[in-house]
Amino acid sequence: MKNGTTNILIVGVGGQGVLLASEILTEVSKSNGFDAKKSEVHGMSQRGGVVSSHVRFGKKVFSPLIPKGEADVVLAFELAEGLRWAHQCKTNGVTIVNNQKIIPTIVSTGEFSYPDSPADKIKKKNPGARIIDAFELAKELGNSRLVNTIMLGVLSQYLDLEEESWITVIQRMAPKGTEELNKKAFFEGKKLKN
Amino acid sequence: MEMLLSGNEALARGFYEYGGEFASAYPGTPSTEILQVMANFFKEDIYSEWAPNEKVALETVVGASYGGARSIAVMKHVGLNVAADPLLTLSYTGVGAGLIIISADDPSMHSSQNEQDNRYYGKLASIPILEPSDSQEAKDFVRDAFEISEKFDTPVIIRLTTRISHSKGLVRIGKRETVVHPGFERNVEKYVMVPAYAIKRHAIVIERLEKLKEYAEETNINKIIWNDKKVGVITGSIAYQHTRDALPQASVLKLGMGYPLPMNKIKKFASEVDHLFVVEELEPFYEEQIKGAGIEIEGKKYFPSLLELNVDIVRKGFVDAGVMETGIPDSAKTEEAILPRPPVLCPGCPHRGIMVTLRKLKVFTTGDIGCYTLGALPPLSQIDTCLCMGASIGHAIGIEKAGKTKKKIVAIIGDSTFLHSGITSLASAVYNKSSITVIIADNRITAMTGGQDNPATSKTLMGEDTNAIDLPDLCKALGVEHVKTVDPYNLDETYDTLREEIDRDAVSVVITNRPCVLFPKKIKDKPLKIDTDKCIACGICFSVGCPAIFGSGATNDKGKSIPTIDPAMCTGCGICAKVCPTGAIIEDES
Numbered sequence: 001m002k003n004g005t006t007n008i009l010i011v012g013v014g015g016q017g018v019l020l021a022s023e024i025l026t027e028v029s030k031s032n033g034f035d036a037k038k039s040e041v042h043g044m045s046q047r048g049g050v051v052s053s054h055v056r057f058g059k060k061v062f063s064p065l066i067p068k069g070e071a072d073v074v075l076a077f078e079l080a081e082g083l084r085w086a087h088q089c090k091t092n093g094v095t096i097v098n099n100q101k102i103i104p105t106i107v108s109t110g111e112f113s114y115p116d117s118p119a120d121k122i123k124k125k126n127p128g129a130r131i132i133d134a135f136e137l138a139k140e141l142g143n144s145r146l147v148n149t150i151m152l153g154v155l156s157q158y159l160d161l162e163e164e165s166w167i168t169v170i171q172r173m174a175p176k177g178t179e180e181l182n183k184k185a186f187f188e189g190k191k192l193k194n
Numbered sequence: 195m196e197m198l199l200s201g202n203e204a205l206a207r208g209f210y211e212y213g214g215e216f217a218s219a220y221p222g223t224p225s226t227e228i229l230q231v232m233a234n235f236f237k238e239d240i241y242s243e244w245a246p247n248e249k250v251a252l253e254t255v256v257g258a259s260y261g262g263a264r265s266i267a268v269m270k271h272v273g274l275n276v277a278a279d280p281l282l283t284l285s286y287t288g289v290g291a292g293l294i295i296i297s298a299d300d301p302s303m304h305s306s307q308n309e310q311d312n313r314y315y316g317k318l319a320s321i322p323i324l325e326p327s328d329s330q331e332a333k334d335f336v337r338d339a340f341e342i343s344e345k346f347d348t349p350v351i352i353r354l355t356t357r358i359s360h361s362k363g364l365v366r367i368g369k370r371e372t373v374v375h376p377g378f379e380r381n382v383e384k385y386v387m388v389p390a391y392a393i394k395r396h397a398i399v400i401e402r403l404e405k406l407k408e409y410a411e412e413t414n415i416n417k418i419i420w421n422d423k424k425v426g427v428i429t430g431s432i433a434y435q436h437t438r439d440a441l442p443q444a445s446v447l448k449l450g451m452g453y454p455l456p457m458n459k460i461k462k463f464a465s466e467v468d469h470l471f472v473v474e475e476l477e478p479f480y481e482e483q484i485k486g487a488g489i490e491i492e493g494k495k496y497f498p499s500l501l502e503l504n505v506d507i508v509r510k511g512f513v514d515a516g517v518m519e520t521g522i523p524d525s526a527k528t529e530e531a532i533l534p535r536p537p538v539l540c541p542g543c544p545h546r547g548i549m550v551t552l553r554k555l556k557v558f559t560t561g562d563i564g565c566y567t568l569g570a571l572p573p574l575s576q577i578d579t580c581l582c583m584g585a586s587i588g589h590a591i592g593i594e595k596a597g598k599t600k601k602k603i604v605a606i607i608g609d610s611t612f613l614h615s616g617i618t619s620l621a622s623a624v625y626n627k628s629s630i631t632v633i634i635a636d637n638r639i640t641a642m643t644g645g646q647d648n649p650a651t652s653k654t655l656m657g658e659d660t661n662a663i664d665l666p667d668l669c670k671a672l673g674v675e676h677v678k679t680v681d682p683y684n685l686d687e688t689y690d691t692l693r694e695e696i697d698r699d700a701v702s703v704v705i706t707n708r709p710c711v712l713f714p715k716k717i718k719d720k721p722l723k724i725d726t727d728k729c730i731a732c733g734i735c736f737s738v739g740c741p742a743i744f745g746s747g748a749t750n751d752k753g754k755s756i757p758t759i760d761p762a763m764c765t766g767c768g769i770c771a772k773v774c775p776t777g778a779i780i781e782d783e784s
Contacts, residue, residue: 040364108736
């Protein structure tokens with residue numbers, strides 16, 4: 001990933017902290033001396049909808065959008081979203097998925113069904129995919145909203161960005177009063193092996 | 195110093211750095227954050243305000259510019275339709291101090307009812323359009339726009355798109371410059387547009403456009419990046435960035451000024467490359483003009499007018515045109531079509547009580563622009579029409595007069611949308627003796643765009659207290675005799691009131707009085723839970739479309755799904771409990 005542009009696609013459902021996670025990643029890549037761009041769509045689509053955020057960094061970044069099939073990492077905060085976006089991952093890239101299902105109302109009303117065994121399907125598309133119990137881990141740490149920082153910790157295993165800059169940016173951008181917990185969550189994610 | 199800024203943030207920063215003093219806007223995605231940034235960070239130097247609509251915003255800004263303050267009016271693309279009346283004659287009067295209009299277009303309609311291409315307003319009004327392609331340019335072009343505006347005595351449109359407004363990139367930060375302007379000087383031939391003077395001013399506009407064309411030829415806002423000369427591409431805005439990634443070896447003429455075009459520069463560029471393309475998002479705006487100048491070029495044949503462009507679409511265009519070999523990698527071609535996640539009303543949203551009641555009343559519902567438009571989608575499926583800001587009341591009048599709809603007719607419009615452009619329609623309903631019911635869904639905020647104040651909320655953008663419009667009094671003043679207020683969480687009261695009003699042979703207004711659960715502050719009461727002993731798995735609670743209620747995974751003996759409620763999402767509004775036939779939704783004491 002060192003030469004050229006590094007592409008990270010962060011996806012999930014409105015309310016999971018996708019935007020904050022991508023904001024943190026972009027700031028960290030900036031403080032490591034890279035040109036960086038980040039793009040997502042706000043507004044109506046956020047009302048319980050699909051959220052996807054593109055982060056690109058390198059020597060010089062042009063388009064803020066990652067071309068199809070060129071994500072070095074697809075970081076998914078939800079299983080069906082991991083399945084939706086797995087095709088965006090490079091052949092030699094990695095898809096990292098939080099093992100959590102968020103069921104939309106249209107499933108409850110019977111109009112659509114949630115995909116069967118999404119984790120298996122993701123692994124079929126991307127054999128190196130990792131399914132992470134970030135949701136369970138976040139609850140163990142005392143706050144289910146820590147999923148995004150745990151996932152950033154896992155992501156950091158794949159990126160050549162200084163640990164210190166991750167910590168500085170998390171300290172600065174985490175919601176007030178949750179800084180220490182978020183740092184802890186980041187380290188928990190960083191040391192996960194599976 | 196460099197900062198990571200969105201296009202909107204960079205633009206607000208530019209307005210600050212280049213001596214901006216007055217800003218007005220009506221909120222609209224993707225433009226809303228621009229004024230919020232000004233109010234949050236540059237309050238000491240910039241006065242900013244929310245206008246009730248874009249026409250008022252622009253007229254106010256024109257006043258400030260005539261009066262000697264560098265000014266900016268900010269709106270989304272469809273907002274400029276509302277402000278088109280002042281815009282077209284503003285072109286004739288010209289400005290006082292520098293005047294910028296932001297048109298934030300929304301290709302792909304992420305949060306809009308259409309994807310119109312507002313570059314045509316530049317041509318229509320004979321005024322320049324600048325098109326930044328990233329956050330740095332969003333800031334820099336404010337400087338250029340002020341310079342052009344004051345040098346040529348013209349308003350300038352800076353056209354953003356969603357991808358420019360909401361993408362972040364690195365921006366070099368500078369200090370604020372102050373600009374001295376003498377202020378308003380009486381000049382009736384310039385500022386009073388009666389026919390005799392307007393005729394003279396139109397001649398000046400035509401002359402000005404010729405001068406602007408000369409400027410476009412010379413300015414480095416339009417620049418050439420020379421590479422291999424086999425393929426030359428003329429492009430601008432975000433399409434420039436996609437083009438650089440899609441075909442890095444091509445030579446590029448980047449148009450920072452989208453109107454008027456530097457036709458001599460284009461001709462020269464065309465003569466030096468073997469194969470010439472134009473890559474632009476939405477309409478063939480450059481293409482038509484370039485072809486009109488007799489230059490051979492390909493554009494929309496390969497690059498679609500529909501939706502946003504991206505690197506993949508631009509690559510495909512070059513592949514189809516035969517100047518590039520491969521498009522997207524094979525691995526990316528197996529896209530999974532899986533469950534959609536349509537936007538829904540938030541848990542606790544007061545609009546839900548209205549939708550559930552209207553569904554029960556089986557009325558025809560004309561809708562408007564706001565969160566309640568989500569009531570058109572399943573499972574609520576209640577809204578029948580949605581066209582533009584304020585249209586609900588006009589629609590209701592027309593459908594009733596057409597006389598062919600058997601159902602009773604109800605218009606639903608939010609507080610902010612009503613104040614934006616519903617008042618005059620309500621006056622028309624009274625004047626023209628309509629028999630319709632208008633619901634003003636007054637949640638005390640402009641919610642869909644993220645919670646902005648409006649003339650009924652008693653706060654200004656600068657954070658000051660102010661007089662609030664009393665909506666019932668306003669409706670009565672317009673001649674509505676039957677005005678009632680209801681609590682939309684109280685389904686019985688809402689039903690009984692609406693039942694009575696829809697049968698009335700006159701205009702009636704029903705105003706709901708529950709605030710938005712997100713803005714200005716989050717509202718969360720004790721969550722509810724399902725009493726599984728009482729639940730008969732009838733599924734009626736699912737039909738209120740609340741994202742906090744979903745299938746628990748368990749089924750009853752008939753295989754029907756037993757619901758569960760997410761306590762973290764549930765606000766305790768109680769609407770599901772009121773529709774539950776067995777009283778199985780109760781307070782969660784745990």
